[in-house]
Amino acid sequence: MTEKRDATHSAFTLDFxxxxxxxxxxxxxxxxxxxxxALNLADEIRRLEKKxxxxxQTIFAGxxxxxxxxxxxxxxxxxxxxxxxAIFTEFDEMQGDRRFADDPAIVGGTARLDGRPVMVVxxxxxxxxxxxxxxxxxxxxxxxxxxxxxxxxxxxxxxMPILTFIDTPGAYPGIDAEERGQSxxxxxxxxxxxxxxxxxxxxxxxxxxxxGALAIGVCDRLLMLQYSTYSVxxxxxxxxILWKNAEYAADAADAMGITAASLAKLGFVDQVIPxxxxxxxxxxxxxxxxxxxALIEQLANLERQLPEALVDTRYQRYTALDHYL
Amino acid sequence: xxxLEKLLPGVVERQxxxxxxxxxxxxxxxxxxxxxxxxxxxxxxxxxxxxxxxxFRLDARRRLNLFLDDAPRVELANELQPTDKLKFxxxxxxxxxxxxxxxxxxxxxALVVVKGTVRGVPVVAVAFEFNxxxxxxxxVVGEKFVRAVHQCLEDRCALVCFAASGGARMxxxxxxxxxxxxxAAALERLKKxxxxxxxxxxxxxxxxxxxxxxxxxxxxxxEPEALIGFAGPRVIQQTVRETLPEGFQRSEFLxxxxxxxxxxxRRELRDTLSRMxxxxxxxPPLAGTH
Numbered sequence: 001m002t003e004k005r006d007a008t009h010s011a012f013t014l015d016f017x018x019x020x021x022x023x024x025x026x027x028x029x030x031x032x033x034x035x036x037x038a039l040n041l042a043d044e045i046r047r048l049e050k051k052x053x054x055x056x057q058t059i060f061a062g063x064x065x066x067x068x069x070x071x072x073x074x075x076x077x078x079x080x081x082x083x084x085x086a087i088f089t090e091f092d093e094m095q096g097d098r099r100f101a102d103d104p105a106i107v108g109g110t111a112r113l114d115g116r117p118v119m120v121v122x123x124x125x126x127x128x129x130x131x132x133x134x135x136x137x138x139x140x141x142x143x144x145x146x147x148x149x150x151x152x153x154x155x156x157x158x159x160m161p162i163l164t165f166i167d168t169p170g171a172y173p174g175i176d177a178e179e180r181g182q183s184x185x186x187x188x189x190x191x192x193x194x195x196x197x198x199x200x201x202x203x204x205x206x207x208x209x210x211x212g213a214l215a216i217g218v219c220d221r222l223l224m225l226q227y228s229t230y231s232v233x234x235x236x237x238x239x240x241i242l243w244k245n246a247e248y249a250a251d252a253a254d255a256m257g258i259t260a261a262s263l264a265k266l267g268f269v270d271q272v273i274p275x276x277x278x279x280x281x282x283x284x285x286x287x288x289x290x291x292x293x294a295l296i297e298q299l300a301n302l303e304r305q306l307p308e309a310l311v312d313t314r315y316q317r318y319t320a321l322d323h324y325l
Numbered sequence: 326x327x328x329l330e331k332l333l334p335g336v337v338e339r340q341x342x343x344x345x346x347x348x349x350x351x352x353x354x355x356x357x358x359x360x361x362x363x364x365x366x367x368x369x370x371x372x373x374x375x376x377x378x379x380x381f382r383l384d385a386r387r388r389l390n391l392f393l394d395d396a397p398r399v400e401l402a403n404e405l406q407p408t409d410k411l412k413f414x415x416x417x418x419x420x421x422x423x424x425x426x427x428x429x430x431x432x433x434x435a436l437v438v439v440k441g442t443v444r445g446v447p448v449v450a451v452a453f454e455f456n457x458x459x460x461x462x463x464x465v466v467g468e469k470f471v472r473a474v475h476q477c478l479e480d481r482c483a484l485v486c487f488a489a490s491g492g493a494r495m496x497x498x499x500x501x502x503x504x505x506x507x508x509a510a511a512l513e514r515l516k517k518x519x520x521x522x523x524x525x526x527x528x529x530x531x532x533x534x535x536x537x538x539x540x541x542x543x544x545x546x547x548e549p550e551a552l553i554g555f556a557g558p559r560v561i562q563q564t565v566r567e568t569l570p571e572g573f574q575r576s577e578f579l580x581x582x583x584x585x586x587x588x589x590x591r592r593e594l595r596d597t598l599s600r601m602x603x604x605x606x607x608x609p610p611l612a613g614t615h
Contacts, residue, residue, distance in 0.1 A: 171536075173556030173564050178574060181584050182555035186536040187509055194510035195517070210493075211505060211536045211555075218506050232493045232502040232533070237560075242415035242495060255413050256498040266410070268499055315514070318507045319471050321464070321500070 066250035076281040080122030086288035103144030119155035122165030139172035142185035171212030186215040193218035199302035224260035231258040385437040385454035393441040419496040434465035444599040447482040460490035463497040467504030474511040483521040492532020505537035521605040547576035
C-alpha cells in the first residue's frame with residue numbers, strides 16, 4: 001500500500017460524508033494534541049465522538065436512492081478480494097477461460113469458509129488508476145463470464161458450494177466484447193447456473209449492474225449489503241433514455257427502487273446485511289465478519305437440501321416469479 | 326420530400342410513420358434503396374423490398390401469420406395483462422405508456438404466443454411486438470415465454486422464437502432483469518429434455534433479450550442485416566471513442582464471428598426451419614424438401 005494511494009483516496013469524500021470527515025479530522029487533531037501535552041482532552045474527544053456517531057446516524061437515515069447508489073460505488077468501499085481475504089481461508093485463485101484469455105474484471109478460485117471447501121467468484125474493481133484500468137473498472141468481457149462458468153462447473157463436479165460477489169457497473173460495452181459474444185456468454189451463464197447441483201449464494205457488495213451482474217448471480221439465496229444496489233440499468237442510463245437527460249439519474253434511481261431495502265420489500269432479497277455506521281468502507285472488518293456469519297448460516301440451511309430439490313427450488317424461484325399478477 | 330410525395334400527398338408513407346392504427350396507403354418507400362413499392366407487391370414478397378432485399382420490420386401477428394400454416398392455430402396465454410408494481414413514472418407514467426402501446430398495437434404486451442404447425446410440423450411459435458414499448462421484456466413477456474416453453478415440454482414440440490427487442494423493460498426495473506434468468510432457466514429444461522429451440526433474430530435484438538433467450542437456441546439464425554448485440558452502438562461509441570467497424574453488429578458480422586448458424590432470407594424461414602426441426606425430432610423428410 002503506497003502513501004500516494006492513501007493520499008488520493010483520503011481525498012475522496014461524498015458531499016454528505018463531508019461534515020463527518022471534518023469532525024473526524026478534528027477528533028484526530030485533538031488526539032494528537034492530547035498525546036503530546038499535559039492537557040486532558042479526553043472528555044472533549046468523547047463528546048465529539050458521540051456527536052459524530054449521532055451525526056452519522058442522522059445523515060445515513062435520510063439517504064436517497066441516488067446517495068446510496070453513490071455509496072455503492074464509493075472508491076474506498078471494500079471490493080471482492082477484500083472480502084475474500086477477510087471471510088475465507090486458503091484462497092487459491094484460478095485464472096483464464098481456457099479459450100481466449102484471463103479477464104481480471106472477474107476473480108475466482110477455491111477457498112474455505114469456516115473450514116468448508118467452497119468456490120468463490122466475484123467481480124473485481126481496481127483501487128488505483130493502473131489497477132482500475134487493468135480490471136476494466138469491474139466490467140467483464142465474455143472471457144470473464146466464461147471463466148466464471150468454468151469455475152462454477154468445476155465446483156459442481158467437486159460438490160463445492162458456490163459463493164459469488166457482485167460488484168460491477170455492467171458487462172463491458174466494447175467492440176471486442178461484442179465480437180466475442182457478450183450476449184451469448186451472459187445468456188449461457190444464466191442457463192447453466194439455473195441447474196448446477198450445488199448451493200449458490202450471491203451477495204451484492206456494491207453495484208449490481210444489470211445483466212453483467214446477473215450473469216454470476218443466479219442463486220438460491222440473494223444477499224445484499226445495506227448500501228449496495230441492484231438494477232436493470234444504471235440510473236444514468238435509465239435517465240438518459242427515459243428522461244432524455246442523464247442529469248435525472250437521481251429520479252431514475254428512485255423510480256427503479258434499486259436499493260437493498262426497496263428490493264427486499266419486493267421479495268427479491270433473502271437477507272440484507274446491515275453495514276457499520278457510515279458504510280462498509282468505514283469499518284470493513286465489522287462488515288466482513290457480519291457477512292461471513294450470514295454466509296455460514298445461509299449455507300448451512302442450503303446444504304440440508306438434496307441436490308435435486310435444490311435445483312427444483314431454484315427453478316421455482318425464477319420461473320414462478322409472479323410479478324405479472 | 327420526393328417528387329412522388331409532392332405529387333401524391335398522403336399516399337406515400339415512410340416506414341417510421343407506419344402505425345397499425347393508421348390506414349395504410351397503397352405505396353411504401355424502401356428506406357434503403359428508396360424505391361417506391363406497390364404495397365400488394367410488397368406483401369407478396371413477405372415485406373421484403375423486391376429491388377434491394379431490404380427486410381421491413383414485421384409486427385408480431387403478421388410474422389406468425391407468415392411463418393405458421395393457416396391451420397391449426399391456438400393462441401396461448403393471451404389473458405396475461407401487464408401491471409405496474411413499482412408505480413413507475415418518468416416523464417410519463419408507465420401505466421399511460423402501457424395504455425398507449427396497447428391502443429396502438431392492439432396487443433396486451435410485447436409477446437404473442439401461438440401453437441400451430443409449420444409445413445405440418447407441430448411448433449409453438451412466439452414473436453416479439455417491437456411496436457409495443459420497443460419489444461421490451463417485462464414480467465408478462467417473461468411469463469408468456471416460459472409458458473410457451475412449458476407447452477413445448479408437454480407436447481415435445483419445437484419452440485421457435487422471433488425476437489425483435491430493445492432489451493429488458495426499464496419501467497419494471499429488477500422484475501424485468503429477472504426475466505432473463507427466468508427464460509434462460511426454462512430454456513435449459515427444454516434443452517435437457519431434447520426438445521429443439523430455434524431462435525430467429527430479426528431487426529433489432531439487444532440487451533436483456535439478446536443476453537438471454539435470443540442467444541440460447543439449438544440453432545440461432547437471423548434475417549439479413551438485422552442489428553444484434555448486447556450494448557447498443559451508441560453506448561459502445563461513447564465508451565470506446567473509436568469508429569465502429571463496417572457492418573458492426575449486423576447479422577453478417579455475427580455470422581462471421583461465430584454467433585449465428587445462418588443468415589436466412591425471410592422467404593427461406595419456413596422451409597429451412599421446418600426441415601431442421603423435422604431432423605432434430607426424427608421425423609421423415611417433409612414433402613417437397615431436398
